[in-house]
Amino acid sequence: MSERTLVINLNLDENLFKEIKQEVPDWNIIANKDIDKIQNELVEAEVVLHWKNATAPFLLEKNDRLKWIQTWSAGVNGLPLDALQRKNVTLTSANGVHAYPISETILALMLGLTRKIHTYVRQQQEKTWHNAGLKLEIHEKTIGIIGVGAIGQETAKIAKAFGMNVLGVRHSGKPTDHIDEMYTPDQLVDILPQCDFVVITLPLTEETTGMFGAEEFRQMKNSAFLINIGRGPIVKEDELIQALENQEIAGAGLDVFQVEPLPEASPLWTMDNVIVTPHTAGATEHYTERVIRDIFIPNLRHYLKYGAPEVNVVDFEKGY
Numbered sequence: 453m454s455e456r457t458l459v460i461n462l463n464l465d466e467n468l469f470k471e472i473k474q475e476v477p478d479w480n481i482i483a484n485k486d487i488d489k490i491q492n493e494l495v496e497a498e499v500v501l502h503w504k505n506a507t508a509p510f511l512l513e514k515n516d517r518l519k520w521i522q523t524w525s526a527g528v529n530g531l532p533l534d535a536l537q538r539k540n541v542t543l544t545s546a547n548g549v550h551a552y553p554i555s556e557t558i559l560a561l562m563l564g565l566t567r568k569i570h571t572y573v574r575q576q577q578e579k580t581w582h583n584a585g586l587k588l589e590i591h592e593k594t595i596g597i598i599g600v601g602a603i604g605q606e607t608a609k610i611a612k613a614f615g616m617n618v619l620g621v622r623h624s625g626k627p628t629d630h631i632d633e634m635y636t637p638d639q640l641v642d643i644l645p646q647c648d649f650v651v652i653t654l655p656l657t658e659e660t661t662g663m664f665g666a667e668e669f670r671q672m673k674n675s676a677f678l679i680n681i682g683r684g685p686i687v688k689e690d691e692l693i694q695a696l697e698n699q700e701i702a703g704a705g706l707d708v709f710q711v712e713p714l715p716e717a718s719p720l721w722t723m724d725n726v727i728v729t730p731h732t733a734g735a736t737e738h739y740t741e742r743v744i745r746d747i748f749i750p751n752l753r754h755y756l757k758y759g760a761p762e763v764n765v766v767d768f769e770k771g772y
Contacts, residue, residue: 561705
């Protein structure tokens with residue numbers, strides 16, 4: 453039997469490389485972000501860690517051994533899901549690795565908007581001393597978390613520390629810790645009017661694309677804030693801008709956009725009631741070790757024992 457190959461599409465820390473090697477000592481393991489230098493290995497790879505679009509010709513067209521791809525991201529909407537499904541490749545995501553940094557970003561955006569931190573930063577640059585009408589708190593307010601996965605659950609836990617009333621939306625409607633009331637996606641009309649903060653933590657799928665538009669903003673309180681750390685196309689951006697300009701909602705904290713980088717001409721850049729961050733909500737010093745130790749190595753052990761990974765297996769029909 454020929455040697456089994458694992459390709460890691462990045463330059464990996466030596467200690468983490470050794471931890472992986474200990475699991476598969478007899479495998480050929482290559483870790484290199486320079487695709488030109490690993491083309492032969494990509495064609496032979498049985499397992500790939502970290503999908504890159506530039507590897508598609510080698511993995512999808514020339515490779516007849518590929519069994520499993522572990523992505524480096526939680527979202528998989530940018531991958532050729534149909535082609536992978538046809539090729540019968542198992543796909544696992546990095547879902548869960550972002551729970552701490554993104555939940556922190558969500559709370560930072562909520563606090564920044566209510567305590568006007570973004571306004572004060574601008575005033576500091578202008579050496580302006582003004583209270584800017586500061587008055588809002590987040591304690592004991594109502595937060596609606598649209599998409600209660602790992603990020604949503606961690607956000608809910610933190611929100612409870614502020615004494616918040618926490619509402620959640622998930623497909624199953626199944627209750628979970630830290631959520632006071634759980635709803636299903638078809639009940640958005642019931643949850644939105646209650647919320648002081650609407651937090652979108654959904655993946656991008658056919659179902660979620662354009663999920664938030666003019667009608668949803670009209671259902672929200674005029675005093676409510678929208679936080680989107682999911683994917684930009686979930687929100688109809690032009691209709692969000694109109695809702696903000698018409699004061700149908702109080703403001704927005706946005707880490708994701710329909711077009712990225714956000715075009716310079718977008719009004720969102722200069723709106724006083726908007727905080728823009730450059731799709732960095734999941735950035736963390738611990739990202740690599742969490743993907744490797746919490747997801748990939750447990751999956752690799754399960755793959756070796758049972759022939760398939762177990763954690764974060766993507767459902768191609770659902771798109772996540």
